[in-house]
Amino acid sequence: MKYLVQIIFCLILVVLGYGVVPEALSANLIAEGIVLFVGLIIVQIGLDLYNNLGRWKLVAQCTWHSLFDRSIRFSMSYQYRIKIKDKYLLVKNSNWDFYQHVGGKYKRLPITQKVLADFGAIDDPRMPTHGLMKDDLAVFVPARNAIKFLDWFSRERDREVSHWREFYEELIDGKAKVLSQKNFPYVNYAIACTIQTPIKQAEGWDCLEILQYDILDILPTLAQQQELEELYQQGDTDYVKWASKDLIDSLGYDRHQRKEVYRIGKHAKWVVNQQWCID
Secondary structure (H helix, E strand, O other), X not given: OHHHHHHHHHHHHHHHHHHHOOHHHHHXXXXXXXXXXXXXXXXXXXXXXXXOXXXXXXXXXXXXXXXXXXXXXXXXXXXXXXXXXXXXEEEEOOXXXXXXXOEEEOEOOHHHHHHHHHOOOEEOOOOOOOHHHOOEOEEEEEHHHHHHHHHHHHHOOOOOOOOHHHHHHXXXXXXXOOOOOXXXXXXXXXXXXXXXXXXXXXXXOOOEEEEEEEEEEEOOOHHHHHHHHHHHHHOOOOOEEEEEHHHHHOOOEEOOOOEXXXXXXXXXXXXXXXXXXXX
């Protein structure tokens, strides 16, 4: 709105210069109007470049894909790093035959639905719309609105921001009951980093996608630490696995046994190393 008012003011100066004011002032008014207009354009371009510092490539790619009216699939998630001794706690994925860190996708709140509708977002048709997977924040957004979507998500307004739900569902009462509600009425954690993939071809699907993960390091109380160590001592089960960094980096291939002991999702490797990689 501020720039619109300034542009209108520039146009008024130009119009006044073309016959409304005396001839002696007209050239000056026209020149001032044009200079101000050009200045506003330069300032706006400069602000856009500054606000998108570090992601010019992404902005350019989104602009390019928008010319062909393409959409980008976004999947917004969080993952806990829970480490006892030299191994990380992994749990079995609900939909796919692999293991991953505790966590999952953010949920869409009722107020989130209106925001997504304003972006022209539509549901991911391949994801379940019932049970624990209902309302996951996995959506297709028109490329022209992709940057706006990412900026909205980063502001943490009108969306889920708590990370307790997935921890509770996966370890306390939901998909499994491996930790007690007595010792885990809550969890403290620190946000380690956020991992965002570049725009890439989705594996197995004919679409473009961006995956984003907030990485959380659990900060257990003494009672929680003790219970986690007891869980570690119980060893692996069909649902719970304790994996070393080396095993996660190899996505479940044990170099000593020279075989895959179980599959580990690619994003588990990204979580441990705090960065996205192709392999």
